[in-house]
Amino acid sequence: MKLPTNRKWRTLIGASALLFSAISAFGASEIPFTIEAGQLIIRAKIKNNLSVEAVVVTGSPYSYLHPDTITRLKLQLKYTNDGPVTGRNDKTLLFTELPDVVIGDEKPVSLYIANGGGGMAGTSLVTFSEKVGREISLAVGADVFKNKIVQFDFKAKVIRFMDTPPIDYKSATGNASVHRMATTFDTFYGGHITLPVIPDAMLDGTKLKTILDTGAAFPFLLSPAATKQLSLATPERGKASTTTLKTLTVGVAEFKDVPGHALGKDIKPFDKEQDYAAVVGLGVLQNLLVTFDWKKQMIVLEKR
Numbered sequence: 001m002k003l004p005t006n007r008k009w010r011t012l013i014g015a016s017a018l019l020f021s022a023i024s025a026f027g028a029s030e031i032p033f034t035i036e037a038g039q040l041i042i043r044a045k046i047k048n049n050l051s052v053e054a055v056v057v058t059g060s061p062y063s064y065l066h067p068d069t070i071t072r073l074k075l076q077l078k079y080t081n082d083g084p085v086t087g088r089n090d091k092t093l094l095f096t097e098l099p100d101v102v103i104g105d106e107k108p109v110s111l112y113i114a115n116g117g118g119g120m121a122g123t124s125l126v127t128f129s130e131k132v133g134r135e136i137s138l139a140v141g142a143d144v145f146k147n148k149i150v151q152f153d154f155k156a157k158v159i160r161f162m163d164t165p166p167i168d169y170k171s172a173t174g175n176a177s178v179h180r181m182a183t184t185f186d187t188f189y190g191g192h193i194t195l196p197v198i199p200d201a202m203l204d205g206t207k208l209k210t211i212l213d214t215g216a217a218f219p220f221l222l223s224p225a226a227t228k229q230l231s232l233a234t235p236e237r238g239k240a241s242t243t244t245l246k247t248l249t250v251g252v253a254e255f256k257d258v259p260g261h262a263l264g265k266d267i268k269p270f271d272k273e274q275d276y277a278a279v280v281g282l283g284v285l286q287n288l289l290v291t292f293d294w295k296k297q298m299i300v301l302e303k304r
Contacts, residue, residue, distance in 0.1 A: 038217025216281025
């Protein structure tokens with residue numbers, strides 16, 4: 001499968017569309033999304049039934065809020081330790097509690113919101129809001145999808161919350177591949193969140209643990225370790241460079257001549273020790289039908 005040219009990449013990433021679909025045969029509820037400035041945007045409801053716009057960042061363990069939203073809702077910020085306490089260079093993490101987060105017809109959930117967030121968007125909700133000319137109040141992370149089956153249908157522009165998996169995991173056909181989520185993240189509040197990391201993505205013929213992140217606008221991002229392993233030029237600390245993979249294979253789909261970025265040290269999401277070496281983002285995922293099963297920690301990738 002050959003990917004579009006760089007010009008077509010920009011068109012695909014930047015295009016916005018909104019299609020409403022009927023309830024599928026899988027007993028699923030659906031919510032529409034748009035893709036704008038490289039981010040997948042939905043509507044959600046938060047505290048006191050307030051309707052907001054949100055970006056969906058499957059690569060982030062936490063959801064997080066725009067600072068103005070925290071102020072407007074008069075949410076109290078608390079702090080805790082970010083990582084183990086050693087007595088040297090200990091870091092603190094600001095967080096707040098956000099009640100009644102509702103996505104589509106799903107039941108409300110209450111979340112611990114890490115102020116500043118994580119994943120690809122990090123603290124960029126402010127920057128992204130400025131780019132699109134309106135406030136995007138919430139980034140929806142993997143914590144919202146815990147114990148749910150969530151399908152991203154990029155052709156229909158809907159997210160489906162499904163009652164059952166789309167296929168039998170033991171009898172996947174040639175058009176679908178099944179992958180086990182390979183990483184469990186320990187949260188600052190003592191829980192565990194499974195992240196959509198697959199262990200068998202192939203980048204230029206090299207197997208790398210790769211996270212599938214709808215919050216990454218680019219086709220792929222490489223950590224410094226991955227860049228070195230692929231014998232590519234490593235950017236200087238704090239900088240990024242463009243690069244192209246001859247082949248990128250995720251499950252049943254192989255893409256050729258894929259443009260992306262290599263990141264130097266100290267750039268998110270590789271600014272800390274990670275359980276994955278690469279990120280595959282919307283530029284690739286939008287060519288597939290993607291299902292994240294957070295009930296059984298499985299991922300299904302299907303050709304379209």
